[in-house]
Structures are given as C-alpha cells and as structure tokens.
Amino acid sequence: MxxxxxxxxxxxxxxxxxxxxxxxxxxxxxxxxxxxxxxxxxxxxxxxxxxxxxxxxxxxxxxxxxxxxxxxxxxxxxxxxxxxxxxxxxxxxxxxxxxxxxxxxxxxxxxxxxxxxxxxxxxxxxxxxxxxxxxxxxxxxxxxxxxxxxxxxxxxxxxxxxxxxxxxxxxxxxxxxxxxxxxxxxxxxxxxxxxxxxxxxxxxxxxxxxxxxxIGRVEDNKMVNMQLSNEKLVDRGTKMVMEELSINDYEKARELLLKWGSVKKAVDSAG
The missing domain is CATH 3.40.50.10490 (Glucose-6-phosphate isomerase like protein; domain 1)
Known part of the structure; x- marks a missing residue:
C-alpha cells in the first residue's frame, strides 16, 4: 500500500x-x-x-x-x-x-x-x-x-x-x-x-x-472453573464455596472443594 x-x-x-x-x-x-x-x-x-x-x-x-x-x-x-x-x-x-x-x-x-x-x-x-x-x-x-x-x-x-x-x-x-x-x-x-x-x-x-x-466459564463475577494448582487458589476457591453455599465452616468448604475439584462442581453437588 x-x-x-x-x-x-x-x-x-x-x-x-x-x-x-x-x-x-x-x-x-x-x-x-x-x-x-x-x-x-x-x-x-x-x-x-x-x-x-x-x-x-x-x-x-x-x-x-x-x-x-x-x-x-x-x-x-x-x-x-x-x-x-x-x-x-x-x-x-x-x-x-x-x-x-x-x-x-x-x-x-x-x-x-x-x-x-x-x-x-x-x-x-x-x-x-x-x-x-x-x-x-x-x-x-x-x-x-x-x-x-x-x-x-x-x-x-x-x-x-x-x-x-x-x-x-x-x-x-x-x-x-x-x-x-x-x-x-x-x-x-x-x-x-x-x-x-x-x-x-x-x-x-x-x-x-x-x-x-x-461460553460459561464464569458465574456471576467468579472464576468458578479455575484449576486448584496452588494453596492461594485453594483458599480463594474455598471462600467462594463458603459464599455460594452460605457455609461458615472454612474446613468443611475446603473439604468439599477438594473433593469435587472446582468451585462449580462443589456448588452444584450441594444443589
């Protein structure tokens, strides 16, 4: 040109x-x-x-x-x-x-x-x-x-x-x-x-x-499908699960998160 x-x-x-x-x-x-x-x-x-x-x-x-x-x-x-x-x-x-x-x-x-x-x-x-x-x-x-x-x-x-x-x-x-x-x-x-x-x-x-x-990889404003690849992300995911399911028990929410492998699956499992 x-x-x-x-x-x-x-x-x-x-x-x-x-x-x-x-x-x-x-x-x-x-x-x-x-x-x-x-x-x-x-x-x-x-x-x-x-x-x-x-x-x-x-x-x-x-x-x-x-x-x-x-x-x-x-x-x-x-x-x-x-x-x-x-x-x-x-x-x-x-x-x-x-x-x-x-x-x-x-x-x-x-x-x-x-x-x-x-x-x-x-x-x-x-x-x-x-x-x-x-x-x-x-x-x-x-x-x-x-x-x-x-x-x-x-x-x-x-x-x-x-x-x-x-x-x-x-x-x-x-x-x-x-x-x-x-x-x-x-x-x-x-x-x-x-x-x-x-x-x-x-x-x-x-x-x-x-x-x-x-394409559905975010819900509300949260990374509900993020990989739990380090402790920082596990902590973030645990707090998301606590908020979404109205759980006050951090360890219970963490256990649920780690069992299902993602915030979305953990929340859906309790639905």
Missing part, C-alpha cells in the same frame, strides 16, 4: 532522553501509557465482532489460535497459557504460536518472522481447520510470518482476526475481523514493546475474558 505509514516507527515526541533525570523519564512514560486505554476504547466495536465470532466457533467445538513474532508472539502465548488455570479449560483449545518456535519465547531468533510460509506450517502442526479462529498479532501490521498465515487461512475458509497498531495496515487486509489500535509513536522510537505491546495485551485480555464469560 503506497499510502501506508507506520505510525509505530515514527520518531518519539521526546528528545534527549539520555539526558533526562529518572523522575522525568518515568513521568513521561506514564503520560504516554495513559493514551493506550483511550485508543483501545475506540477499537471496542471491532473487538466485539471478533469475540462474537470466536464464541460461535468455540461453542461448536473450534479452537482459538494466536500467531505472532517477537513481543506480539510472546503476548499471544502468555494469554493462551493463562486460560487453562484461570478457567479450567483443557490445554490445546487456546494456542499461542510464535515465529521461531519455543526458543523465540526467551530470545530473538534471527529472520524467524520473515517467512511467509512458516506461519501456516506452524498452524498445520496443530491441524488447523475451518472450525477454528486464527488471530494474527503484529504491532507494525507488516510481519510476513503473520500475513502469510492469515492469507492462507482465509483461502481455506478459516476465520481470521488481527491486532495491529497502525491504521490501514497490510495485516488488516487478510483478516475477517481486523482490530487496529493506533497508539502513536513510541516513547523510545520504534520500541513497540511499550505502548503497542500494552495495547495488544489489553485487547487480548478483553478477547479471552469476554469469550470465557460467554
């Missing part, structure tokens, strides 16, 4: 950062960060359309894939990894993939994001199909690994979404449900792990949380 401008790569509004005192650096970063939720709010109608589509697919037995490179890929993996413990969903229903594979989670893998074919190859390892939804994440909106995957998915009738931080980005052309959160130039020029990364994290939080609520 000849008129495409990478706002994410434009020069920072601030100069001489290396000469500023720490207090001013922190205040300026915070000031910039406050612009992110405002930009996300403008994209809520786009996010809503994607969430509705994901809910329909997951209720019909489909899965959700996140696909990205660098920071974007890591954010997708982070969001996907939180779904089983938080909502008691089986592993493999929300999957995060990153250019360069597992090695790239902790360190950069040279040229990993430059292949138009590798994204689809990674998805095919999980037997992606038209029952699934694939969301490409790329702050710039130009990552070949992501664009190639989305383009191939659409040609196969697989529902696609995208999250980018530039207006009219190329990635949006290949998404059925494009989301563009334009946060402006970064505090450090081109450092998209900052405002752009924050925007992507907020949108991913919105997508996965709204989907989990819609």
């Amino acid at each position: 000849t008129d495409f401008v990478k706002v994410t790569e434009q020069e920072s509004h601030y100069r001489n950062l290396d000469k500023k005192p720490v207090s001013e650096i922190l205040e300026l970063i915070n000031s910039e960060d406050q612009q992110v939720p405002k930009a996300v709010a403008k994209a809520i109608p786009q996010v809503e359309k994607l969430v509705v589509s994901i809910v329909d697919k997951m209720l019909a037995g489909g899965r959700l894939f996140y696909l990205g490179a660098g920071t974007s890929g890591r954010l997708g993996i982070l969001d996907a990894s939180e779904i089983p413990p938080t909502y008691g969903m089986p592993y493999g229903l929300v999957i995060g993939l990153i250019a360069g594979g597992e090695e790239a989670i902790q360190k950069a893998v040279e040229n990993a994001e430059d292949s138009f074919e590798q994204g689809l190859a990674d998805l095919e390892k999980h037997f992606v199909s038209e029952k699934d939804v694939v969301i490409g994440i790329a702050a710039s909106g130009t990552t070949p690994y992501v664009i190639g995957a989305l383009k191939a998915c659409r040609s196969r009738g697989i529902t696609t979404g995208s999250i980018s931080c530039n207006p009219n980005s190329p990635i949006s052309e290949h998404a059925d449900f494009p989301i563009e959160v334009v946060v402006g130039p970064e505090f450090v020029t081109g450092s998209t792990r900052m405002k752009s990364g924050t925007a992507q994290k907020l949108v991913l939080n919105m997508i996965s949380t709204a989907v989990m609520i819609q």
